[in-house]
Amino acid sequence: MQAGGRTFAHNVTPTTHPVNAFKAAVQLAAREAYAGPPLDGPVSLHVEFYFPRPGRLRWKKRDMPALLHDTKPDLENCLKSLMDALTGIAFHDDRQVAKVSAEKWYTDGGSGPRVKVEVEVVSGERTEDRGQRTGVSRVA
Secondary structure, eight states, X not given: OEETTEEOOOOOOOTTSHHHHHHHHHHHXXXXXXXXXXXXXXXXXXXXXXXXXXXXXXXXXXXXXXXXXXXSSOHHXXXXXXXXXXXXXXXXXXXXXXXEEEEEEEOOTTOOOEEEEEEEEOOSSOOSOOOOXXXXXXXX
């Protein structure tokens, strides 16, 4: 689009898009779980997304433990929607999120879809150099 001789883009999510229902559910649950003011300073998030188990992964005679989820939606998109929903409730702005730990799972046999979220204020100082972790290669 152009306006005033400048080109810009504007992304609009249709009001009927499923992500809006997800954000509304997150906001409702967050307000029920946390009644305080939005947190100040850098925060960390630990998130576990649990998705419905597809038919190909349902068994009648075997245990059904939670399994890692490796299909759509992308973990990055799930996190973005979650952080958008928590803005103004758990923290002032999603730019405060300085650390993230996130996982996607298919539910176990006895549970339904859900999202587990932990938000905490973190120190703004690094007290140690973590260096290289076991099993993780560094990319220069």
